[in-house]
Amino acid sequence: MNTDNLLKQISFIKEIDKLKYIQRKTKLFNSDRNENDAEHSWHLAMMAIVLAEHSDRPVDILKVVKMVLIHDIVEIDAGDTFIYDTVKNHTNTDEELEAAKRIFGLLPSEQAEEYIDIWKEFEDGLTDEAKFARSMDRLEPLLQNTSNNGGTWAEFNVDYQKVYDKKKVIKNGSATIWNYAENLLNESVEKGILKKMTE
Amino acid sequence: MNTDNLLKQISFIKEIDKLKYIQRKTKLFNSDRNENDAEHSWHLAMMAIVLAEHSDRPVDILKVVKMVLIHDIVEIDAGDTFIYDTVKNHTNTDEELEAAKRIFGLLPSEQAEEYIDIWKEFEDGLTDEAKFARSMDRLEPLLQNTSNNGGTWAEFNVDYQKVYDKKKVIKNGSATIWNYAENLLNESVEKGILKKMTE
Numbered sequence: 178m179n180t181d182n183l184l185k186q187i188s189f190i191k192e193i194d195k196l197k198y199i200q201r202k203t204k205l206f207n208s209d210r211n212e213n214d215a216e217h218s219w220h221l222a223m224m225a226i227v228l229a230e231h232s233d234r235p236v237d238i239l240k241v242v243k244m245v246l247i248h249d250i251v252e253i254d255a256g257d258t259f260i261y262d263t264v265k266n267h268t269n270t271d272e273e274l275e276a277a278k279r280i281f282g283l284l285p286s287e288q289a290e291e292y293i294d295i296w297k298e299f300e301d302g303l304t305d306e307a308k309f310a311r312s313m314d315r316l317e318p319l320l321q322n323t324s325n326n327g328g329t330w331a332e333f334n335v336d337y338q339k340v341y342d343k344k345k346v347i348k349n350g351s352a353t354i355w356n357y358a359e360n361l362l363n364e365s366v367e368k369g370i371l372k373k374m375t376e
Numbered sequence: 377m378n379t380d381n382l383l384k385q386i387s388f389i390k391e392i393d394k395l396k397y398i399q400r401k402t403k404l405f406n407s408d409r410n411e412n413d414a415e416h417s418w419h420l421a422m423m424a425i426v427l428a429e430h431s432d433r434p435v436d437i438l439k440v441v442k443m444v445l446i447h448d449i450v451e452i453d454a455g456d457t458f459i460y461d462t463v464k465n466h467t468n469t470d471e472e473l474e475a476a477k478r479i480f481g482l483l484p485s486e487q488a489e490e491y492i493d494i495w496k497e498f499e500d501g502l503t504d505e506a507k508f509a510r511s512m513d514r515l516e517p518l519l520q521n522t523s524n525n526g527g528t529w530a531e532f533n534v535d536y537q538k539v540y541d542k543k544k545v546i547k548n549g550s551a552t553i554w555n556y557a558e559n560l561l562n563e564s565v566e567k568g569i570l571k572k573m574t575e
Contacts, residue, residue: 179429183556186426191519193422194405197415206393216396219418222445223392227385227487230378239438246421288426320390357382 182285189283195253202259202329203318212321214249214257221245221313228313231351234305244299244310247292251276260318260343261335273300302349312350316358319344323361327370337366337373381484388482394452401458401528402517411520413448413456420444420512427512430550433504443498443509446491450475459517459542460534472499501548511549515557518543522560526569536565536572 199214225241249257254276281292299307322328330340341362348355365371398413424440448456453475480491498506521527529539540561547554564570 179552180556183427183430183552187519187556189426190419190423191405191523194419196418197404197411205396206390212396213415215415215418216412219395219414219421219445220389220393222418222421222441224389226442226445227388227483228382231382239441242421242438242441243425246418246425284426320386324390353378353382357379357386 185283185285186288189280192280192283193250193253196250199249199252199257201257202333203321204325204328206321206324208325214252217317218246218249220317221248221310224313224317225310228351228354229309231353232305232309233351234308236306236309240295240306241310241313243292243295244306245313247281247296248299248310248314250280251296253280259329259333261329261333261339302346309350312347312354315344315347316354319358319361323365323370327365330365330371334372337362337371340371384482384484385487388479391479391482392449392452395449398448398451398456400456401532402520403524403527405520405523407524413451416516417445417448419516420447420509423512423516424509427550427553428508430552431504431508432550433507435505435508439494439505440509440512442491442494443505444512446495447498447509447513449479450495452479458528458532460528460532460538501545508549511546511553514543514546515553518557518560522564522569526564529564529570533571536561536570539570 196218197213197215200211201214201217203212203217204210205212205216222242222245225245226238229236229238229241251273252258255270255272258270277293277296281289281296283289284292298304299310302308302311318329322330329335344358344362345355347358362371366373395417396412396414399410400413400416402411402416403409404411404415421441421444424444425437428435428437428440450472451457454469454471457469476492476495480488480495482488483491497503498509501507501510517528521529528534543557543561544554546557561570565572
C-alpha cells in the first residue's frame with residue numbers, strides 16, 4: 178500500500194477539477210454555449226480512440242489519450258489562449274511551463290515528471306503521438322465552427338488563410354482526416370461562413 | 377484511406393457532444409454547480425491513469441480509460457439515473473441497452489460492437505478492468521460530496537449505510553483506495569456531514 182502516493186494523487190485529482198471552469202472561445206455543436214476545457218479534453222480523447230485507424234503512422238494510443246486528457250491542464254493557471262490571438266502566442270509560454278510544474282508537481286515525483294514530459298511532447302508536436310494528438314485538437318473546433326455557422330471564425334473575423342494555416346497541422350497526423358478537413362474548409366467558403374479575405 | 381469509416385466516426389463524434397448537457401446530481405468540488413457527464417468522464421479517465429498503480433490486479437489501463445470515457449454515453453438517450461434513486465435501478469436497463477445500440481451503432485460495425493461490449497463489461501463489473509473502472513466511478517462523487525459539506529448525501533437525505541453499500545464497490549478494484557474511502561466515510565460521519573441513520 179502506498180498511501181503517501183495516494184494522498185498526493187488525490188490532491189492532484191482535486192486540483193484539476195478547476196479545468197471545468199476554463200472557458201474556451203469555441204461553442205458546443207449547434208449551440209451558443211461555450212465549451213470548457215474538461216469537456217474539450219474528454220471529446221478529444223474520444224476522437225483519438227475512435228479515429229486512431231486514420232493515423233498515418235502507428236501510434237501508442239494510450240499515450241495519445243494521455244496527451245489530450247492533460248494538454249490543457251496548464252490553463253488552470255495560465256488561462257485559455259485563443260488560437261487566433263495575434264498578441265499572445267499559445268505555445269509553450271513561460272507561464273504555461275510554471276503552471277505545468279506547479280500542477281503536475283502535486284503528483285508523486287516520478288508521475289510529475291512523466292506528465293510534464295508528455296505535456297511538453299504534445300506542445301513540441303514532433304513525435305507521431307503528438308502529431309496525431311494535435312490533429313485531434315485542431316479537428317474538434319473545425320467541426321464545431323462548421324456546425325455553428327462559422328462560429329469563432331465569424332465572431333472574431335478570422336479569414337480562410339489564417340484558419341488554413343492553423344488547420345494544416347492536421348496533415349502531420351493523418352492524410353485521410355486532412356483530406357476531410359480541407360473539404361470542410363472549402364465547403365465553408367462556398368457557404369459563406371468562412372471568408373477568403375478580411376478587408 | 378477509409379472515408380466511409382471516417383464519415384461514420386464523425387457522425388458519432390458529433391452525436392456524443394450531447395453528453396455535455398447531461399447534468400449529474402453531484403456538484404463540482406467546493407461548488408454548487410452541477411457536474412455534467414462529459415466533465416465527469418474526463419475526470420474519471422484522469423483518475424484511472426493517475427491511480428492505476430493502486431489496482432489490486434494488473435489491468436489494461438487503455439481499456440479502463442475507454443470504459444470510463446464511454447460509460448455514460450447511453451445517458452444521452454436514457455438520462456442520468458441518481459445512484460441513490462429507490463425507484464429506478466441504474467444498471468443495464470433496457471432503455472440503456474437501446475441507447476447503446478443506437479449511439480455506438482453510428483460507428484463502423486466493428487467499432488460499434490467493440491464499444492457496446494466495453495460498455496456492457498463496465499456495467500457487469502466482473503473483469504479486473506471493470507472493477508477498477510467502477511471504483512473510479514464511485515470515488516469521484518465521494519471526494520466531491522466530502523468537499524461540499526455532504527453534497528448529495530445531505531441534499532437527498534442519504535444515510536451512511538446506503539452510501540457505504542454503494543461505495544464498497546471500490547474494494548473490488550483497490551484495497552488501498554478502499555481503505556482511504558472508508559476513512560473518508562468515517563470522517564464524514566464524525567463531522568456530521570453523513571448521518572448514521574435517517575428517521
